[in-house]
Amino acid sequence: MRRLAASVAALAFCLGFAACSSSAGPSGNTIKIGIDLPLSGADASVGRSTLNGMLLAIDQASKRGLPGGFKLEAVQLDDAVQGVHSPQQGVANVRTFVSDPNVLAVLGPYNSNVAAAEIPITNAAGLAQISPSTVSDGLTIGPDAAKLRRANPTKNAFFRVCTTDARQGAAAADFALKLGLKSAYIIDDNETYGLDLADVFEQDYQKLGGTVLGHDHIAKDTQDFKSLLTKIAAKKPDVIFYGGTTSTGAGLIRQQMFDVGLGGVAFMGGDGIPDIATVAGARANGTFYTVAAPNAEKLPSARTFVKDYAAAYHEPVGPYSANAYAAAQVAIAAIARSIVENDNKLPDRARVLAAVAKTDGLSTPIGKIGFDANGDVREPVLSLYAIKDGKSIFVDQINIKGR
Amino acid sequence: MHEFVAQLVNGISLGGIYALVAIGYTMVYGIVELINFAHGDVYTLGSFFALAVFGALGVSGELHGAALAFDAGLALLVAAVCCGLIGMLLERVAYRRLRNAPRLAPLITAIGFSFILENAMQAWKGSAPLPFPAVFPNPTLHAGLVDVNAQQAFVVALAIVAMFALQLFVARTRTGRAMRAVAQDRQAASLMGINVDRTIAVTFLIAGLLAGTAGFVSGVYYQSTWFLNGFSAGLKAFTAAVLGGIGNLAGAMLGGFLIGIIESFATWKIGGQWSNVTVFAILILALIFRPSGLLGEAVPEKV
Numbered sequence: 001m002r003r004l005a006a007s008v009a010a011l012a013f014c015l016g017f018a019a020c021s022s023s024a025g026p027s028g029n030t031i032k033i034g035i036d037l038p039l040s041g042a043d044a045s046v047g048r049s050t051l052n053g054m055l056l057a058i059d060q061a062s063k064r065g066l067p068g069g070f071k072l073e074a075v076q077l078d079d080a081v082q083g084v085h086s087p088q089q090g091v092a093n094v095r096t097f098v099s100d101p102n103v104l105a106v107l108g109p110y111n112s113n114v115a116a117a118e119i120p121i122t123n124a125a126g127l128a129q130i131s132p133s134t135v136s137d138g139l140t141i142g143p144d145a146a147k148l149r150r151a152n153p154t155k156n157a158f159f160r161v162c163t164t165d166a167r168q169g170a171a172a173a174d175f176a177l178k179l180g181l182k183s184a185y186i187i188d189d190n191e192t193y194g195l196d197l198a199d200v201f202e203q204d205y206q207k208l209g210g211t212v213l214g215h216d217h218i219a220k221d222t223q224d225f226k227s228l229l230t231k232i233a234a235k236k237p238d239v240i241f242y243g244g245t246t247s248t249g250a251g252l253i254r255q256q257m258f259d260v261g262l263g264g265v266a267f268m269g270g271d272g273i274p275d276i277a278t279v280a281g282a283r284a285n286g287t288f289y290t291v292a293a294p295n296a297e298k299l300p301s302a303r304t305f306v307k308d309y310a311a312a313y314h315e316p317v318g319p320y321s322a323n324a325y326a327a328a329q330v331a332i333a334a335i336a337r338s339i340v341e342n343d344n345k346l347p348d349r350a351r352v353l354a355a356v357a358k359t360d361g362l363s364t365p366i367g368k369i370g371f372d373a374n375g376d377v378r379e380p381v382l383s384l385y386a387i388k389d390g391k392s393i394f395v396d397q398i399n400i401k402g403r
Numbered sequence: 404m405h406e407f408v409a410q411l412v413n414g415i416s417l418g419g420i421y422a423l424v425a426i427g428y429t430m431v432y433g434i435v436e437l438i439n440f441a442h443g444d445v446y447t448l449g450s451f452f453a454l455a456v457f458g459a460l461g462v463s464g465e466l467h468g469a470a471l472a473f474d475a476g477l478a479l480l481v482a483a484v485c486c487g488l489i490g491m492l493l494e495r496v497a498y499r500r501l502r503n504a505p506r507l508a509p510l511i512t513a514i515g516f517s518f519i520l521e522n523a524m525q526a527w528k529g530s531a532p533l534p535f536p537a538v539f540p541n542p543t544l545h546a547g548l549v550d551v552n553a554q555q556a557f558v559v560a561l562a563i564v565a566m567f568a569l570q571l572f573v574a575r576t577r578t579g580r581a582m583r584a585v586a587q588d589r590q591a592a593s594l595m596g597i598n599v600d601r602t603i604a605v606t607f608l609i610a611g612l613l614a615g616t617a618g619f620v621s622g623v624y625y626q627s628t629w630f631l632n633g634f635s636a637g638l639k640a641f642t643a644a645v646l647g648g649i650g651n652l653a654g655a656m657l658g659g660f661l662i663g664i665i666e667s668f669a670t671w672k673i674g675g676q677w678s679n680v681t682v683f684a685i686l687i688l689a690l691i692f693r694p695s696g697l698l699g700e701a702v703p704e705k706v
Contacts, residue, residue, distance in 0.1 A: 041530035042629075082521070082631055083530030190676055218675035221635040223625060226413040227670040234406050251532060255626055259541070259552060260409075279627055281534040 026101045026346050029069065033058060033331055034097035035076040036090055036108035036118070041083025042247030045275045047110055049318020050132055051076060054107050056305075056312055057328035066336055068344035075103065079114055084247055087117035094118045098125040104352045105130065105331040107324070111245075112136035112165075112193040116148065119158045124151035128353040130330050131160040132323035133271065135168055135292050136196045140374040156375050157353055161326045161366065162292040163380035165193070167400050168270050169200025171382040172241065172290045173208055175396065179288070181239040181266055183211040185232045187253065189244030190217045197270045198243030205241075213237050218249055225253050229260045240265060245272030251279025258283055274319040277390045287387040288395070291319050293366050294381040295394045305365035319385075319392070326364035333362055408549050410671045411664065416555040416624065418663020419562035423617035424640035425647070425655040426569065427490075427610030433650035434586045434606045435502065440513040441493060443637015444520035445611055449486045449618020450535065450628035451524055453478040457536050466538045475538055475623075483615035490611025491604050499600065517633075524630035532629040535622040558620050565616055566656050569609065573652065578605055586650070639666075639682065646686050648699020657697060 035054055038047040055074055062072045077093040079085055090109050097103045098121060106122060106129040109115050115134040122129040138144030139158065149156060176184065184205055188198035195217070202212050213235045216228060232240065240257065242250050250273040257263055268288040269276075277284035294302075305325055309317050334355035338347035341355075360370040370378050383397035424446050431439045456478040457463075466474055497516055501509040543552045573579035581602045584592040593599045621636070622628050643662045647654025662682055669681035689697065 042532055044531060080530075083525065083629070187675075216675050219677075219679050221631075222675065222678070223621075223632065223636070224413075224417050224666070225675075226417070227410050227667040228675050230406065230409045230413055231671050247532065252625065252627055259554070261543075279532045279534060281626070 025348055026104065028102065029346070030071045030073050030102055031066070031335055031346070032073045032075050032100060032103040033328070033335075034094075034100075034103045034106040034108075035074055036079050036093045036097075036106060036114075037076070037110050038080035038085040038114075039076070039078040041080040041085075042275075042278075043080060043085050043110065043245065045278060046318055046320060047080070049315070050110060050320045050324040052309065052313050053132070053317070053321035053324030054328040056309055057325045057332060059312075060308070061328075061332045061336075066332075067339045068346075070339060070346065072332070072335075075100075079109055079111075085109070085111040085114055087114050090114035091117050091121060094121045094129075098122070098127055103127070104335055104347070104349055105356070107132070107327050107331060109134065110320070112139060112196070113191050115139050115158070116192055119148040120151060123149050123155070123157045126152065126155060126157060126349050126353055128331065128334065128349070128356040129158050130327040130356065131158070131162070132327045133162050133292070133320045134160055134193075135162055135165045135271065136192050137164045137166050137200075138192070138196070140164070140376050141166075145374065155353070156357070156373070159330070159356060159359075159371050159375040161323050161330065161364070161369055161377055162271075162320075163377065163382060163400075164292070165196040165270070166200050167380050168290050168292050168382060169197050169202075170204045171384070171398055171400055172197075172201050172268060172270065173204035173210065174398065174400075175288070175290065175384045176205065176239055176241070176266075176268060177208050177210055178396070179266070181210075181268075183213055183237050184239045184241050185213045185235060185237040186215040186241045186243070187228070187249075188215075188217055188242070189248035190220070191244065191248060193270075193272060194242075194244035194248065196243070197272075198241065201241050201243065220248070222249060223252060225249065225256045226260060229253070229256055229262060233260050233262050237265060240267050242267065242269040242273065244269070246276045246279055248272075251276050251284075254280040254287060255283050271319060274385065274392055277387060282390070284387045284390065289385055289387075289392075291383050291385065292380070293320070293323050293383065294397055295383045298394065298397070299365065299367065301363060301367065302365035322365040326362075326366050326369060329364050330356060330359050330362060330369060334359060405550075406671075410667050412549065412551050412555055414664030414667030415660060416558045416663070417667060418643075418660035419558045420617050420621050420624070420659075421636070421640045421643045421663050422656045422659025423562050423565060423613050423620070424636060425643040425659045426566070426652060427614050428641050428644040429647070429649055429652060429655040430582075430606050430610050432644070434582060434603055435498065435509075436506065437498060437509050437513065438641065439493075439498075439610070440510070440637070440641075441516040441520055442490075442610065442614060443633030443640065444517050444524070445486050445490055445493075445633070446614040446618045446621075446636060446640075447524060447628065447630060447633035448489060448520065449482040449615035450622035450632070451528060451618070451630075452482040452485045452615065453619040453622050454528075454533060454535055454628065456481045457538065462538060463536050464538075465540055467540065471538065471540075479616065479619045482619040483612045486615025486618065487608045487611035490607040490614070494604055494607040499603075517637075521630055521633070528630065530630060532627055535626045535628055537626050539623055554624055558624050561616065561620055562656075565613055566652075569613070570652065572609075578602065582606055642682065642686050646689055646696055648696025651696065651698045654696055654698035 079090040188194040338351040384395040643658035647658030669678040
C-alpha cells in the first residue's frame, strides 16, 4: 500500500513537472489554432459545418502563407460527451490548448454554457478565444461577465462574432409580431443559453405588445412533453417559443405538439434549433428560428465564401459556417499582424490577444468586424428562417444596433 | 375537469412504458437479487431493433390494414425476441459467473454492461436522436370526458395484456412455478430437481422480451429514440419497481403507473423542471413509511 502511495506521488510529481515545463513560451515555426466544438451527437450537424468554416479559413491562409514563413496548424477537439455538449469536456479541451505553448488562439466553443466554463481559463492564460456562436449575454456583458474575467479583469480574452441573446430574443419578438403571432407560450431548457433567450424574448415580446400566456422550464433529459403541451393547448397560443437546442427538447416538443392538437401552431426558437428536422422529421414544418448573423448567401461579401465552401465540402453552408470562417479570419489576421509587429519572429499570446482586441473593419462573409471593449461585434445583424419540407428558408433580416 | 382527465391519460400511457420496464427490474431482482442496471439499455435497444426492421422494410410513414399488422407486428416481434436473447446473453456472459460473488461485483458488472450497450448503440446508429416512423394512424377517440388518441390506447392496452400474460405464466405454468421456487430458495429448489441455471435464464429472457416490447412502444409513441434514452427511463422504471415493492410483479405495474401519473401531474401543476424532483420526493416519503414498498412484504434479509 505504501509503495502504491509512493508511486502515485511520483506520478503526480512527474505530471506536475510536465505541466510546468510546458508553460514556457512558444518555439519552433508552427503556430497552432485550437478549435473546440461539439463534433459528435445531436449538435454534430451544426458543429461539423461550423468546423468546416474554420478549417476553410485556416486552409486558405496556409496556402497564402503567413509572414515570417510560419506554418499554421488547426488542432480540433470535441466537447460533446455521450452526444451532448459538455462544459466539463470543454474545460478539459481548453486546458489542453493552454498547456501547448504553440497554441496562440482558440476558436469556439459553440454553446454558451461551455463558454461560461472555459472563459475563466483562457482569461487566466491570456489566450485569445473567439467564438462563432455563443449568444448568452452574461458571457461578455455585466456582472456575470466580470465574474468570468476575475483572474484578469482588465484583459478580456473572449470575443464573439455573433450577436447576443438579448439581441436575438429581441429580434425573435419583433419577427413573431410581424408574422401576426400575438400570443405566446414560452418554454426553456433551464440552461444558460435557453433561459437567457427565453427571458429576453418574454420581455421584448410584451414590450412590443404581445401577450405571454405562460413560461415553463423543463427538466434535463425529459422525453415526454405531453403533459406540458396538454396544459399549453388549453391556453390556445399563436406561437410556442422555445429557448434551448434541438437536443435539449425542441425536436421532441415540436413532434409531440401534433399529438395534443397543437400541430397547426407556430413553433419558434433561436439558433439552437436549425437542425430540428433531424428529430422532428416532417413535423418540423412550421418552425421558425433566428440566427445571430446575416444570411450568408444574401450578403455580397459572402458569395465567394459560399462558393469556396461548396467547392471544398460539397454541401450547402451551415447556419454558423460563415461566422466560423469570420472567427478564424479574426484569429489569423491578428496572428499575422503580431508576427509583423514582432519583427517576423514568433509572437507570444499577449501580443496576439492585443491584436485580436484591436480588430477593426476586418472584411468577412458576415460583414465588417470590429470589437467593442466587451469583445462583442459593433454592428449586429440577425436573420429569421422558416423550415419547410426539411429545408431552411430565409425569411427576413434586421439590424438592431442599439437595442 | 377535462384537462385533469387529459393529464391522467398522459400519465397512464407514460406509466405503461415504465411499468413494462419495471417488471424486468423486479423479476430479476426477485430471483437473483441483482439490480440489472443494463436493463434500461436493453429497453432502448428494443426501439433500435424496431427502427432497423422498419428501415429494412422501407417503412417511413403511416401504415394501414394488413401492412400495418404485418410490419408493426414483425417489428414488435423482432424487438422483443432480440432483446430477450440479449438479456439471456448478458446473464450467461456477465452475471452467471458472479452469482456467488459478493453482491457488489455483479452490480458493477451491470453498470459496466449498461455503458457497453449504450456505446454499442452509439456506434451502430450514431449519437444524434433518431426519428422513428409514425406508423400508426393516430385518430383521437372521444368517450365522454375522455379524449384518448389511438397511440395512447395502444400503449396502455399492450402494457396490460403483457402484464396479464406474465401473471398467468408465473402463476400457472411449470416454469413459472420453478421461477417462484428459485426466488424463494435457490438451494432448496435445486435439491428438488429444478434446473436453476435454466430458470434464471428464462427470467432474463422474459425481462428482455418485455423491455423490447416497451422499447418498440416508446418508439411508436414518441416517434423518436436515441441511445441514451434508457438511462433516465431505466432510472424511473427502477424507481417504480422500488415504489411498488421490489420483487413483486403487481407492485412494479402499480409503481410504473403511479410514477407516470405523478410525473404528468407534477408537470401540469408544479412545472416541468420539478417533475423529477416530485417523483423522487414521493418515492422517499413512501419508503420512509413503507420501507418495503407499497405492495412489498417485509422479508428478513437473506444471509
